[in-house]
Amino acid sequence: MANTAPAHPTHAGGAAGETRRDFLLDMTVATGVVGGVMMVWPLIHSMNPAADTLSLSTTEFSVAGIAEGMGITVLWRGKPVFARHRTAAEIEAAQKVNLAELRDPAKDADRVKKDHENMLVLVGVCTHLGCIPLGMKPTDPRGEFGGWFCPCHGSEYDTSGRIRRGPAPANLEVPPYSFVNDTTVRVG
């Protein structure tokens, strides 16, 4: 055996890439690559949210105690969610804005639930680089448009949470939520 094997077995069966040996090499490499990829996915996927993290994906809270003009901040999936009880003037201001002026055009009616127009629910994370905009406390600056003002880079949002000025590209996100009853909101 050992005394007959040439240093480099030749491609006896045909041109390069067509011999039995080439086929075996291709199959071996392909098997190794497929196996490697199949092993890489569990490694990467283990870094995605685990089952216990996903199970925290809904948050319920009561809006009964929020006086007009005030708001609360609740935690949903580790992020702040703003629930603001808007005044009639704030709602009117939000509704009569000319959509053509907006960077990220959206009707106020599409950003609230029907019959609950006074309650604005938003993810309290600036769409620029993730800071929490100011505006939930009466003493906070709210910017020129009466909504929120982000202290990091000066983005200003209106009373519907839409971006009006500053570097942020999009409106404050409206999370998936519903009214379980007249005073209870479930986010997620």
Added chain:
Amino acid sequence: MTNATEKTTLRKIFDWHEQRLPIVSFIDHAVGTQYPAPRNLNYFWNFGFIAGFMLAVMTVTGIFLAMNYVAHTSMAFDSVERIMRDVNYGWLLRYMHANGASFFFIAVYIHIFRGLYYGSYKAPREVLWWIGLLILLAMMATAFMGYVLPWGQMSFWGATVITSMFTAIPWVGNAITTLLWGGFAVDYPTLNRFFALHYLLPFVIFGLVFMHIWALHIPGSNNPLGIDVSTKDKIPFHPYYTVKDAFGVGVFLLFYFAVVFWAPNALGEVDNYVKANPLQTPPHIVPEWYFLPFYAILRAIPNKLLGVIAMFGSILIMFVLPWLDTSRIRSATFRPVYKWLLIVFMLDCALLTWCGAQLPEGAPLILGRIGAAWYFLHLLVLTPVVGWLETPKPLPASIGEPVLRPAE
């Protein structure tokens, strides 16, 4: 290979980089076409490569496990259960890691016994052998500390027993043990530093493996005949042994994953699924199987200090094996007496492994004492004496000689 005029752009970029950092050439000389290996290496030579592969498996799975593990006594056990139940594929990572330790030791023990049988520890490979033993010691420390991390009953009491061995040291033993613990018992500081060291030591092992391969390349690989090999009896490591090693890894992985998927707790202890309780020792303490022979030696001697000395000595004595073995014939194939002596020695290690798992009383204790005595008798008396008295079989002049017809 190619003329400068024929070089492709890719080849030019490659050459430019190789001139500045010849990393591909380096690998090619280490485990590639530029490393000539004896042409008669058998399948036992796969286990070095397999051990290296398992080191990589352990490191990669360990890094991802560490992302979900919490090294605090109040959370460690639950964080491991969270890995098992909630983390995506966490069960796979943990079972691969826990059983990977066992299979790493299987590969390394076969690798060591291969070295013993074919005399790979003898001149000129003594330093190579030493570095291998250092790797074994580092592996043992890593495995021990890793076993503590899940913070089950076996983790806690294993850690207590092993660290308490240092109390056997006269005068300063208690102070050393307190230092190791960071307190007056195995507790939060111990767990936290064990995690730090468990993460560190594999990289120490990687460094030692680098030196192991470096030391291997000075004399080149030993071979089943144990004779010095001329160039004409060598073939390039790549593709011949890369392919053979890849095949060996494939077969090894079949066994490894059979255990990972179908019997993932077969090699573990059920008591480690009970959270650590510093107020209650489990009724039967045993280490993981790969420590059992050493544990049997520890328990064979009814004296605290001498037992600890014998246990550590059983490994440390291997450092002087190249001089305890007085025969200059490497391969046991040509040593009619020593060959059987070595097989008995391997059976003795198996016996000690069995004894280590039994309660230390009655027959297992007696057998453990016989086994421990034989272990040292073999290394300290029989190995040098047989080396002097034995008449070896004639060695072939080359690897090719026994198979080539004289006319050629």
